[in-house]
Amino acid sequence: MAKVAVVFHSGYGHTQRLAQSVADGANAELIAIDADGNVPEGAWDTLAAADAIIFGSPTYMGTVSWQFKKFADASSKPWYTQAWKDKIFGGFTNSANINGDKHSTLHYFMTLAMQHGGLWAGTGISYNNTKASQRSDVNYLASSAGPMAQVAGDAGAAEMNPGDLETGRLFGARIQEVASKFRG
Known part of the structure; x- marks a missing residue:
């Protein structure tokens, strides 16, 4: 089994809940970026x-939170030595709006992964885009790049859509599968 880490920032608990679903699918270790943009002791060693690193952040104003950006800037140390080269990468996000410019956040993650010499893995999950599709279906928001979740601005983390959480879990399982193949 590959070693997978999910490094994420969560402002209000929604991204943390999605991160847990992703980690459950990937059998991954969670690394929470705190409100000051710092990671816990030992996170850089983890x-x-x-073998795989999954990024997570809410989409704020069309991109990652400043806390995640602080982490990304601090990753210049492993970048300098190419310590993350050839690792598998993926990412996920959420916002209050259906679109919410979430693709900008996923593209930010992809760029960061490419700067580190990593290999990006998308969702590998088909879309639910028929008249019979329901909002609670898996990958209803139709992202190939990484899971996208949407939660109304006045809804708590406990009210997250089960289809979005299942999309996260399936994505985590895909990252584990891909990373295990490359690890062998």
Whole structure:
């Protein structure tokens, strides 16, 4: 089994809940970026030892939170030594709006992964785009790049859509599968 780490920032608990679903699917270790943009003791060692790294952040104003950006800027140390080269990468996000410019956040993650010499893995999950589709279906928001979740601005993390959470879990399982193939 590959070692997978999910490094994420959550402002109001929604991204944390999605991160847990992704981690459950990937059998991954969670690394929470705190409100000051810092990671806990040992996080950089966990990321160095990981076969795959999954990024997570809410989409704020069309991109990652400033806390995630602080983490990304701090990753210039492993970048300098190419410590994350050839690792598998993926990412996920959520916002209050159906679109919410979430693709900008996923593209930010992709760029960061490419700067580190990583290999990006998308969802690998088909869309539910028929008249019979329901909002609670898996990958209803139709992202190939990484899971997107949507939660109304006045809804708590406990009210997250089960289809979005299942999309996260399936994505985590895909990252584990891909990373295990590359690890072998």
